[in-house]
Amino acid sequence: MKYTNIPKLLVAVLILSFGVVGCQPKPKSPTPIVGRTGNPIGTGEPSGIERGTPLAPDQNPRPVIGEQIPLGKRLNVEDYTPDPGRFAANTVYFDFDRATVKPGETGKIDEVVRYLQANPNQAVQIEGHCDERGTEQYNLSLGDRRALAVREYMVTAGIQAERVFTISYGEARPAVPGHNEAAWSKNRRGVFVLLTPK
């Protein structure tokens, strides 16, 4: 190719590229993703569920992940026989200072979900726990948030919200004593207690 052709080539490229860009439709503003509750997700605005708006039963509300689900009735401990051992192997572990269920931990929750689906008269309480490296009031809220994160996962997977109770113990009930990461990593956890009606 001779140098004299370069300006023409450049012009051609410019025209072509302008044509391509110019022919594209104007970008629209992003389409909001609407959840089953009819409210946008991730806008930070409270959804209908958060406000506790009653939903018609035929809507079969299923919250999407990331949505918080109001708590139902209080757990009446007299109504159930608790079994903390049944799901001892299903304890969910969390990262330091986090309340997000890690992808590697979801299989353990899925097992509990399948059990509850097969045993519709039983319920579960999730205990949220923390390691000792948070301040005490903070840890109580963090432990609660952890238990609620597991609950949200289970409800999303189809378990009725009223069958999943939560309680936070903060750092008051460590699984392992000790003041090192080996102990801490075992103490940042969500523990399942199976509840069988008396």
Added chain:
Amino acid sequence: MKYQHSFRPLFILLASLAICLAPPSAQEQIDITHAGGSKRIPISLEGYTGEVLNVLTFDLEIQGFEVTGADKAQYLVSGSGNSDVTGHLTDRVSKTTLLSVKYTGGTLRSEAHTLSDAIVEKITGRSGIARTKIAFKVETGQNSEIYVADYDGHNAQQVTQDHTINRDPAWVPGRRVLYYTSYKAGNPDIYMHDLQSGTRRAFARYPGLNAGAAPSPDGRRVALVLSKGGSPDIYVCDADSGNLNQLTKTKEAESSPCWSPDGRTICFSSRHEGRSALFTVPAGGGPMRRLSTGGALNCTEPDWSPDGKQIVFTRLVGDFEICVVPAGGSAMTPLVAGEDPSWAPNSRTVIFTRRVKGKRVVSLLDVPTKQTKDIQQTSGSCSQPCWAK
């Protein structure tokens, strides 16, 4: 920083004999500025022994004084504490007598506390804190109970005997009433406990977390943390539990609400922006606003000083550290290693928790001088101190 010491007329409770020999002297100014914190006021104690000497030394040293020999002291206290406590306070420079008192009718401890309060008020113009009360949590094994005690940890009394987790004690200002969280019904619920009558009632028993109760300065409202909406959020209700109003609606965890002294604003900790930080929200509802802590990260457990000027809080930097920030937010000042601070009524002293070999102990901090002292510990792990105001 300069502290002006004005000599006010003398008021002494419990004094059977109070002679004020001091004419109001010219205002005296002492430069107490130096790098590691304010310089302490040197004072000497003559004629006291045993418990009375210990009480006076503790009280004065945690309120900005340094107990020293008479040759180095600016103020001299002489007296006795054998049967009743007497005290004679003079200014070593001006040779004037500022106070001459004798107390009767109390224990030696209470009389010594009364004398130290009189000394502090006479010299600094501030009310002393030696006769104030605290509440705290004592953990033994898996359970914890609520205690109240003198501010120095003496005369501790067990408030609860529920053999469960009891925590987060908070005083109603000006009243012998505590709010706290108890798991006695199998769920963290908030109770209101009248220490005068020894009665209590369930205050908040919603599904999920009921915690962090903080009575407003006028005692008419209570800020609290509830997770009934699906996440731990800050709420406010009336002292009869009615009129519940949700102030925050975040997906993240909120904790530790406290009130501005005018009752208009609530400060709390939230992870709303990804890491724990301090926020404020109007007590009647409104937008939550980040409180600048000068780049300090992982901030929790704010407590607003009774004079409204400062907020003390805990930050996590490897270990926990007590820090203070102007109430409007800006650069924070780190103070000492520790957590969960609570202001004294004097807006100067702070009570906090520190960790020693896996246990927790409660300590006092004089913010301007950074002097710290452990209180008398109750057997067990002591934490969550709250100062009666």
